[in-house]
Amino acid sequence: MKLLKKLTSNWLNKRIPAAQKHKLNHKNIFIFPSKFGGLFLALCVLLFLLGTNYQNNLMLLLCYFLLALFLVNLLASYINFARIELHQGKSAQVFVGDNLHLPLWLNSDVDNKHMPDGELYFKFKLDKQNKSQIKTAMTKVDVNVYTNPISLNYPCTNRGALSLPRITLSSYFPLGLFRCWTHLAFNNQIIVYPEPIPCKIHLSSHPHSVEDSSVQAGTELTGHDDFSHLKAYQAGEPLHHVAWKQVAKGRGMVSKQFSSVENQIGWLKLATNQSNENLELDISKLTFQVIELSREQQKFGLDLGNTCIAPDVGHAHTQACLTALALFPQSKA
Amino acid sequence: MKQVSQALTKNSSLILITIELILVSFSLFESVLTWILLIVACAAVIRGAIHFNFHKHLPSIRTLNLLAILSALGLIYSGMSLGLLIGMVNLLVLACALKLMQVRTQKDIYQLIISLFFLIGCGFIFNQSIVYSLFYCAMCLLLLLSLACHHAPNIRLKSQFKRVFTLSLQAAPIGILLFLVLPQLPPLWQTPKSKSMETGLAEQITPGDIASLSQSSELAFRATFIGTVPVSSERYWRAIVMEDFDGKTWKIHPYRKQLRNQQLRANQEFQPKLTGTYWDYQVIAEPTHQNWLFGLDLATPNGNASQVEIFQSNEFQLISHQKLVSQYQYKVRSYPQALSTQPFSQLDQQLNLSVPKNGNPLTRQWINELRTQYADNQEFIQAVLAHFTTNSFIYTLKPALMYSDPIDKFLFENQAGFCSHYASALAFSLRLGGIPARIVTGYQGGELATDAQTSYISVYQYDAHAWVEIWQPNSGWLRIDPTALVSPDRINLGLREAMAEEGSFLSDSPFALARMIDVAWLNNIRLLLADMDYNWSRWILGFNKQHQQELFKSILGKLTPDRMSLLGLGITTIITLLLTLFFIPHWLENRLDKTQRYYQQAIKLLNNKQLGRKNWQGPIELANQVNQRYSVEIAEPFATLTKLYVRLVYQSSNITTQGQLNDKQCHKMMRKALAQLKAELARLN
16 A cells, blocks of 8 residues: 555656646646546436337437537546646745645736636645644635635644645536546745744853853844944934934935944854753744844844854844754754 | 535526426426426425525425425325336426425535436437427536536636537537447336326227317327328228227227237237238337337238337237337338238137127117118128118217217217217127127328328327228128218318318317418428428437448448448547547647747757847847857848747737738748758757
8 A cells, every 4th residue: 555655656756746837738637537427427327228228219319418428528627627827936934833825826827718717626635644634625716716826725733844745636627527637746945934932032142152141132232332334314213323423514314323242142042952842842932032033133143053053134044044943953955 | 514505505506407497397297296396396486585595594404304205205195106107207306306405515416417317318208309309408408507507606607608508519419429320229128107108099999988089189100101102091000909899898809918918928920911012111100108000901010120029910900019108110011902811710700799798779679670681791781881871970079978878879869979989880780790890990091291202191199090890701801981981071081171060170279280271371380390390200219220220231331240340440530530629729729829939949949059048038139149149140040030020929910011921921931041040050060
């Protein structure tokens, strides 16, 4: 059973490799009569028997017509399904415990004439073991009334790189006799960040200092002490920052910028040699601190033992820190 | 679950299904019980109320279960007398109605739709005329439409209809092809039939009773003649022979039935002696749910299939092995002179002379007197017949009722009646006089329609007739029709003319087209409809194994296994081709147009040479880059290509004037430039 599953998954990987964009065609569409299609065929058999027994040509004609319709429907549902073009959009950052909203753009650059019709069903293709852990609902999208992008929800339970299962997309259009489906995989490097747990902010002054000399959170970190440079004045800045001398020289309103002292740049540190339970808790707390400090635009570094990120500020830095926390203990390649 | 049901009630497919159920079940009103139709109407009202938001809640499951149990009991109670087939149809309609009341999930809708398809199929058992067939076709489309609406609820109904219609049009040729080539099998098992569906001739006649048969203008059968057509007075279509008389009612003799069963078991049948000229013809009988077939005397089945399917009885009846549940075609050859040469057995003698011991004393007395007067059989018969011609007998469809001693009353008191009165009185009188006689019922006359190649006779129910056959040692069986003596018009001109004065022809159905024969254009319409109906019956309803084989023969020449398998292959190919044909629009849709294709090919060629087009580079920009980086030989054709491409794509087509190139010429030039480019690049390597 396991072998079979592995074989199918290998086969799928070869047949429908992960990509940013999928255009459905004969290579990735599967099609088979639905349950209703089976019922429909049974009806045809019944009509055939009745028509033969009563020697009723009209009933036989009806039976053959329905049979032919079944055949034609095969093509019609394939053609409709093959009009679908999906590409993956950028997803927002996501933390453990949140739902990942995976945006999918359906036929975003195709004119209206070649749009597919009917209802589409999106579902994550989960293994048996995953199924018990992850509850995902089927997403139904009526292609005739929808707004791009289609957003799929996927609950994130573990931190780290997210291995998103394949997305099963299926449709019963036009008459429900056939089910067209495909298992799409998308290229994504989605990192699920650890769940932030609120705590006090502990910044150590030195990257490798043994003692835990921390700086109190909430102290004014954007210092007044050292003048660093001048900048065009923006409405709302305190008037006492304005470099009046420069104004007097006729250089316009300029405000003085100060930076905090060097020793106030803090390091977030992960205590090593801890049991697993505490480790997760600490990582979560660190995550919270990273988010808080970034919000306050404070310079900080992150020391995780095997990974060290130099103090910096800004979006990229925050991302780097959160990624490192998410991937701990592996160092980022 | 709740969400689903809410979504379903908003769906227009359910209202379509409701309409469908109403129309289909009311089209079966003859077989469906009235109270079941009422339940259907109730279900429709409930659905309508929910659809138009008059009411918000479906009836609860408990209510419905109660209703289901009650109606099941009702159906068992009233369905006992219905027979299996009609019982099943009733049950199906009832189940659909109950299901419609409680549709909650998708599964319910599917079940409902499948049941309705089946119901449409059943409809064809009861109604096979062109009008009904068209109606059921429309019903099929409606059902498919509701199915489509269910799967794409937000497409406008008009485009849904277009889609379903296209699908059906695509399916129709394949369906017809399948119908023509898939083998026509004989019935696989005996199907349930019900007594109440029998129409046409009765298996017994009681002349004193009410006249009911002659008032229907429904078709009984049609006969297509290959050679000469018999004149109206020769068209006596035999069906049932009645030899058992109890003083009031003529019946098929029970002993004959017994004998027939024995013969069937022993696989014997009567072989008539065939002499004289003959008529070849083909009969298409309307469904009667009986076994009796029709033929001019003396008829024998003609052709292999007909011989297998038809049993010939000792009384020269043609009896089908299967009941006629749908239209049935058979070939017959009739020998009009052969009736007189058939053998006459002891049994025939015995059966055809038996009379009840009592009753009709006046007739007995009269016959006794006549017989003493005329010892010779021939003279005696003439004397009896003279009674009909000398007295003022009247042919009428509205005779007085005669309950006791009906023959006495008819012969000496009322002297008015229709065919079975005359036949009954004559046969009884002759039997009293020691002459073997029996009653034959069937049809007489029919309407002849002739066109270039074929001529056919349509026989309607009002052509039903009864006459007498007597046996004489020197002349054998002989047909005597006492009605002809009294009302020659009935035989020569048909019932319509004969009843012109009395006005009783089809008096129960005043708007029947058959009554309107005097209005010329109405009559033309009637004949045209009859003609259409004839062709419909002959080619569609009557298509059978023989026709199929003839069709194959006309295609293949000879029916060898090799050729048959070739035909099978051919048909499969045709179906595949048809499907491919339907697929072409999609294929074209996916293909880039020529302009794009040539340009993309050129870029691909250059990309192999590390061109590296940037995202922001437009076509002209790119051409400039090519111009800078490559030699003239390469840059020139690419520049041409780009120019044409830009012109075809970006220049609006309205402003082209006569002097300019059209699209086709542009494509040609593009192709040329592309080839040049390819050659140059190949030379570089």
